[in-house]
Amino acid sequence: MFNFILRRKKICCVFLCFVFLSALFLFSKIRFKQDFSQVLPDSLSQEFKLFESSPLSNKVFVVVYCDDAALSFSAAQKAFDLLSLDKELGFKSSKTDKDFLLSYYYYFASLWDLSFADKIESLLNKNEIDKRLKENITALFSVEGAFNQDFIIADPLNLILLFAQKLEILNFSPDLKIENGFIVSKDLKKVLLIFDYPKNSLDLTNAKKIKDKIDIIKKQLPQNVNIFYMGAPRYTSENNETITADIYRILIISFVLTALLFLFFLRDKKALLIYLLPPIAVIFAADFASIIFKGISAITIGFASVLIGLSIDYCIYMYFALKSCRQEDRFLCAKKMFKPILISAGTSIAAFFVLLFSGIEIFRQISVFCISGLLFAVFVSLFILPFIFDCKSEYANRFNFKFKMNKLTACILLLAIFIVSFIGVMKAKINASPEILNTVSKQFDLDRSIFEEITGGAYANNKLFLVFGDTIEETLINNEIVSAQNPKHLHLSGLYPSKKQAEKNIDLWKQFWKPKMPLIENSINAISKQYAIESSIFNRFYDYLQDGKSADDFSLTVLFNPIMQVGQEYAFVNIVPQDIKIKSDRRIKTFSISNEDLKNKIVKDVHSRFVKIMPALLLCCLIVLSAAFKNIKCALLAVLPAICAIGVFFALASLLAIEINIFGLLALPLLIGLSIDYGIFIIFQNAHGEKLHPTKALFIAALSTLIGFGSLIAAHHKVLFIIGFMVFSGILTAMLVSVFIIPPFFKNEGKH
Amino acid sequence: MKKLLIIFLILFCISTVKAADTDKVFERFSNIVSIKAQFRSERFVQISKEPLISRGELYFKRPDKLKWEYIKPIRHSFIFDGSKTFLEQYDDKGVKTIKDISKQREAKAADYLNMFVSMDGVKIGQYYDIKAQNDGIVLYPKDNSSTQIIEYIQISFSKEIAAVSRVEIFYKNGDKTIISFTNITLNQNFADDIFNV
Numbered sequence: 001m002f003n004f005i006l007r008r009k010k011i012c013c014v015f016l017c018f019v020f021l022s023a024l025f026l027f028s029k030i031r032f033k034q035d036f037s038q039v040l041p042d043s044l045s046q047e048f049k050l051f052e053s054s055p056l057s058n059k060v061f062v063v064v065y066c067d068d069a070a071l072s073f074s075a076a077q078k079a080f081d082l083l084s085l086d087k088e089l090g091f092k093s094s095k096t097d098k099d100f101l102l103s104y105y106y107y108f109a110s111l112w113d114l115s116f117a118d119k120i121e122s123l124l125n126k127n128e129i130d131k132r133l134k135e136n137i138t139a140l141f142s143v144e145g146a147f148n149q150d151f152i153i154a155d156p157l158n159l160i161l162l163f164a165q166k167l168e169i170l171n172f173s174p175d176l177k178i179e180n181g182f183i184v185s186k187d188l189k190k191v192l193l194i195f196d197y198p199k200n201s202l203d204l205t206n207a208k209k210i211k212d213k214i215d216i217i218k219k220q221l222p223q224n225v226n227i228f229y230m231g232a233p234r235y236t237s238e239n240n241e242t243i244t245a246d247i248y249r250i251l252i253i254s255f256v257l258t259a260l261l262f263l264f265f266l267r268d269k270k271a272l273l274i275y276l277l278p279p280i281a282v283i284f285a286a287d288f289a290s291i292i293f294k295g296i297s298a299i300t301i302g303f304a305s306v307l308i309g310l311s312i313d314y315c316i317y318m319y320f321a322l323k324s325c326r327q328e329d330r331f332l333c334a335k336k337m338f339k340p341i342l343i344s345a346g347t348s349i350a351a352f353f354v355l356l357f358s359g360i361e362i363f364r365q366i367s368v369f370c371i372s373g374l375l376f377a378v379f380v381s382l383f384i385l386p387f388i389f390d391c392k393s394e395y396a397n398r399f400n401f402k403f404k405m406n407k408l409t410a411c412i413l414l415l416a417i418f419i420v421s422f423i424g425v426m427k428a429k430i431n432a433s434p435e436i437l438n439t440v441s442k443q444f445d446l447d448r449s450i451f452e453e454i455t456g457g458a459y460a461n462n463k464l465f466l467v468f469g470d471t472i473e474e475t476l477i478n479n480e481i482v483s484a485q486n487p488k489h490l491h492l493s494g495l496y497p498s499k500k501q502a503e504k505n506i507d508l509w510k511q512f513w514k515p516k517m518p519l520i521e522n523s524i525n526a527i528s529k530q531y532a533i534e535s536s537i538f539n540r541f542y543d544y545l546q547d548g549k550s551a552d553d554f555s556l557t558v559l560f561n562p563i564m565q566v567g568q569e570y571a572f573v574n575i576v577p578q579d580i581k582i583k584s585d586r587r588i589k590t591f592s593i594s595n596e597d598l599k600n601k602i603v604k605d606v607h608s609r610f611v612k613i614m615p616a617l618l619l620c621c622l623i624v625l626s627a628a629f630k631n632i633k634c635a636l637l638a639v640l641p642a643i644c645a646i647g648v649f650f651a652l653a654s655l656l657a658i659e660i661n662i663f664g665l666l667a668l669p670l671l672i673g674l675s676i677d678y679g680i681f682i683i684f685q686n687a688h689g690e691k692l693h694p695t696k697a698l699f700i701a702a703l704s705t706l707i708g709f710g711s712l713i714a715a716h717h718k719v720l721f722i723i724g725f726m727v728f729s730g731i732l733t734a735m736l737v738s739v740f741i742i743p744p745f746f747k748n749e750g751k752h
Numbered sequence: 753m754k755k756l757l758i759i760f761l762i763l764f765c766i767s768t769v770k771a772a773d774t775d776k777v778f779e780r781f782s783n784i785v786s787i788k789a790q791f792r793s794e795r796f797v798q799i800s801k802e803p804l805i806s807r808g809e810l811y812f813k814r815p816d817k818l819k820w821e822y823i824k825p826i827r828h829s830f831i832f833d834g835s836k837t838f839l840e841q842y843d844d845k846g847v848k849t850i851k852d853i854s855k856q857r858e859a860k861a862a863d864y865l866n867m868f869v870s871m872d873g874v875k876i877g878q879y880y881d882i883k884a885q886n887d888g889i890v891l892y893p894k895d896n897s898s899t900q901i902i903e904y905i906q907i908s909f910s911k912e913i914a915a916v917s918r919v920e921i922f923y924k925n926g927d928k929t930i931i932s933f934t935n936i937t938l939n940q941n942f943a944d945d946i947f948n949v
Binding site for chain 1 (some may be wrong): 793794797799800801802804806807822825826827835836837854861895901922923927929
């Protein structure tokens with residue numbers, strides 16, 4: 001193989017350049033997905049998607065408040081106008097303004113029910129009618145009457161005030177009320193504006209635009225008025241700010257430390273390739289995974305760190321092996337490295353292969369991504385680097401540790417690590433809820449507490465109760481049936497009737513108004529005559545009372561759309577308190593889901609899968625190693641650093657009260673993949689001697705990983721921090737176990 | 753190039769003169785501390801053959817106190833005390849009731865009245881494009897959205913004193929409101945009690 005490449009050196013170079021450029025081009029075309037549901041087990045990702053696409057999602061909440069209710073109101077009006085008019089933001093507002101109320105008024109016949117008949121009956125006497133008419137005529141004469149004229153003509157009896165009461169059904173929090181088209185807190189000092197946000201909530205550019213707009217509006221409002229927003233874009237923006245600050249800090253730390261490592265241990269131009277080649281493996285892996293999965297998740301790309309870590313290890317091992325041999329033995333020496341590198345890669349590939357069967361989409365991606373990247377890294381290490389690195393016939397091991405541990409001490413230490421690890425695994429706090437992944441500012445926490453105070457924790461305390469149907473009409477009818485069985489808890493059907501129910505309601509409306517018409521017409525005619533008003537202007541009002549028909553095609557979905565499409569079906573989303581039990585009809589498909597339920601299910605499911613996957617991963621590695629070494633003891637010793645690394649990570653996390661989030665769990669295969677290599681290295685060192693496998697190589701490989709990814713421990717963002725903490729604690733343990741604890745177990749056996 | 757420069761300079765001069773004109777208009781009103789006047793409002797609306805006429809009195813005190821009192825045909829007042837707007841009504845027996853309408857649509861109308869009576873140039877400029885006319889100004893709403901009901905507003909000033917003599921509001925639906933002011937007294941000292949609710 002080496003001779004084949006050597007004879008066609010130029011052709012191979014051109015071919016490699018071509019392959020690299022093609023890979024780079026493909027990489028630039030990759031579509032990165034930011035879908036959190038991929039992190040969840042397949043069974044739960046459907047539920048998560050259902051929750052995510054519910055009518056409560058993709059909303060931006062803007063809170064305007066100050067100590068003066070009137071000032072809050074006028075500031076909210078200004079903020080509402082500025083946000084609604086901004087076409088770039090694409091906010092869709094659902095304010096109950098004049099036009100909305102007028103349309104709702106003419107739609108109300110479809111929502112008519114007998115409870116309103118009782119309320120209105122008491123108002124329909126001559127005195128009350130005259131009083132209401134006079135109030136309206138007074139307004140017509142005054143200058144400000146122009147603002148209300150449409151309403152006065154459409155509704156001379158001020159019925160809208162009563163009709164609007166039905167909209168209270170949409171108020172999911174007892175701490176809020178609707179005041180003049182706005183949702184306000186009970187003390188009227190805090191105004192809540194709700195906007196539909198049709199764009200991707202995780203898109204940073206959009207999230208930044210919203211933040212900038214709110215900052216601009218804040219400057220335009222009076223000084224004592226506060227404004228803030230909540231919703232997914234705020235999380236995106238907050239997370240981005242933390243991550244950006246973290247990345248700058250970490251880059252500086254890791255660059256300085258890597259430079260020091262290079263200057264202190266390597267000091268060789270060609271050794272720079274150790275750090276430059278592995279990123280190419282990432283490009284190939286990303287291309288391959290992207291072709292298989294039609295785009296890859298940003299989380300998968302985060303696993304590039306594993307790939308780079310492993311690739312660096314292979315490069316370092318090859319670098320020191322070549323450095324130790326003579327020029328004429330270059331390829332012989334390289335050949336000797338085939339087995340250790342292939343076994344290292346084989347165990348990692350086996351570990352990642354297990355992930356293909358995890359039932360979690362993101363694991364499948366990570367599996368394909370890492371396996372393809374590892375194959376490329378192995379190819380580069382075995383077939384390209386031997387042509388590049390220099391042979392110097394140096395014995396590199398300046399790390400002749402004077403301290404040699406005896407077997408008993410090693411056993412005692414190992415036992416201690418196992419006990420501590422067991423306690424750590426038992427005591428570790430695992431928080432798999434998606435919220436823990438957000439790292440936000442103090443101001444955000446302050447704003448969130450105000451938001452929760454005014455909404456009465458409506459989002460946290462409520463659950464979604466979904467009623468399904470094959471068509472929208474069937475869904476509405478099904479919802480009416482289930483609502484009739486739960487009249488105390490399901491009220492939304494009163495605002496969203498099926499066509500069949502709406503027709504029934506209009507009939508009841510007509511029956512109610514018919515006998516009242518003479519009294520109403522006489523009163524209006526009399527007062528119109530008194531103030532010289534054309535009585536014919538009220539003809540539309542009479543027509544509406546008599547036929548109940550709405551002129552425009554209005555629906556309350558403009559305010560809140562409870563219908564969502566789920567595959568081929570439709571679902572009506574009811575919002576009910578968390579602790580309520582809903583009776584449901586067996587013939588109708590229903591489903592109940594809440595934020596809390598989902599969180600608990602995620603924690604339970606992810607946890608149980610990990611309990612199964614992690615031993616399977618280790619077992620798989622053990623099988624591969626046993627087959628490669630043909631010695632079960634060597635195989636067990638090789639996986640020892642990985643087991644200790646995981647154990648110490650859990651132990652330190654529980655000792656330091658660090659919560660392990662879902663990414664901490666996701667990244668555990670990373671730890672296995674990286675630390676198992678050190679065990680394999682020591683096995684080969686014992687077999688072939690320290691010249692070809694110097695401890696220095698292991699030391700530099702471990703240090704490179706510690707610097708590169710362990711420096712994430714300096715991050716404030718919880719996801720970056722937990723990966724950093726895991727790599728730092730785990731790799732350090734794996735390195736120490738490999739260098740000090742494994743060798744005593746070979747003492748009496750000699751080389752094999 | 754020279755021609756372009758000259759055209760640019762002329763355009764610049766015209767716009768400066770215009771701005772200066774409107775600035776001067778508002779400067780006239782800056783010394784007014786209080787106003788007391790009678791008004792007559794005529795609303796020409798499609799829903800009535802005859803104009804809807806109302807009469808009353810207004811009281812204004814700088815910076816932002818206003819009482820707009822209708823006496824005929826139905827007695828009621830709007831009182832704006834700088835931060836809140838109140839509606840004062842009387843029933844058939846003359847019993848007074850007061851409602852805080854700060855958050856209602858009428859409050860916006862009361863705020864507009866206050867703006868025009870005081871001739872607050874800064875505030876008017878926020879909502880309207882201002883054009884100077886022989887005896888006053890014409891205001892065109894900046895917000896031309898579908899919710900805007902006003903086409904334009906024509907304000908005429910008194911020739912004798914620094915006061916608004918007539919406001920004509922033209923609506924998009926063809927309706928019109930004319931408010932004319934008489935017996936205007938400027939800077940007369942009257943008690944704050946008049947604005948109390």
